[in-house]
Amino acid sequence: MKANDLLPIGELARRTGLSVSAIRFYEERGLVEALRTSGNQRRFLRGDIRRLSFILIAQRLGLSLAEIEEALAGLPQGRTPNAADWKRISGSIRKRIEDQIASLEKMRDSLDGCIGCGCLSLKKCALYNADDKWGESGTGPRVLR
């Protein structure tokens, strides 16, 4: 391990599997911060590997960048999450997963009851009314699940 622990962006990309452009994008979003060389090149701390890994994992678990931002913002001064933070955060993530599973199971059961029925009557069809929370919410694309 060399004297200074500062990583250029390409190195960080190789270490995390992210693309360089994605890391720059995250910096723009405020999810990571970077020091700069005199020549304006980014230099990251080793801890940022961990921070980005956290982002990656949280993403896989279905959190949006906005939600991740919020989770990270809950930590004092951009600290990288440690085991204790992780424990706290993972609790709420677990709940999300449970909810999703429950919702899918409900759908599956409705579907089973519906096969061969073919009614497709809105208002009456259990499937159609199975899970009201996927309704509309504001503008933009309808929530892509």
Place this chain on the structure above:
Amino acid sequence: MKANDLLPIGELARRTGLSVSAIRFYEERGLVEALRTSGNQRRFLRGDIRRLSFILIAQRLGLSLAEIEEALAGLPQGRTPNAADWKRISGSIRKRIEDQIASLEKMRDSLDGCIGCGCLSLKKCALYNADDKWGESGTGPRVLR
């Protein structure tokens, strides 16, 4: 029931819960077809209520419009799906749901094993490697699950 069964777009919107603009969009995508009055206004068949309902239900089950298009294209000459078609189509939908549930359960279990670990070490973390199929796929936004 009046003599002609042709519905103007607003009526169809009210009957299905879709917005007028969404129906026009679906027509553009080729998911529904419309007759036109001499004054160029759309007139839909009653059966299109059912067709649109099918689209709505399929969407809730996680199919994209492209997939729905495909499913509907499998039917001769833009026929509205009946009970038999529905049975066939619902089989593959059920599989999708099962797969999603399985994948979430795997994640939940990994998460449980991970709480308190906090390692967040890529390459080693079971959570990170839990479900490789959520990888990248071409351009555009990463698949939003």
Place this chain on the structure above:
DNA sequence: GCTTGACCTCAACTTAGCTTGAGGTTGCAT
């Protein structure tokens, strides 16, 4: 000292599934 790969910024593009707005026409009831 020079080449070359890694880096920089900024703007525009991507996909999905629509919505919104401008500017104009239709069709039904009175």
Place this chain on the structure above:
DNA sequence: ATGCAACCTCAAGCTAAGTTGAGGTCAAGC
């Protein structure tokens, strides 16, 4: 015959999470 809601067509905009490209700079090895 007229008023007015409902309809029409386009074009542009929205969100999310980045990618791609143009045009230019940096830094490290030879």
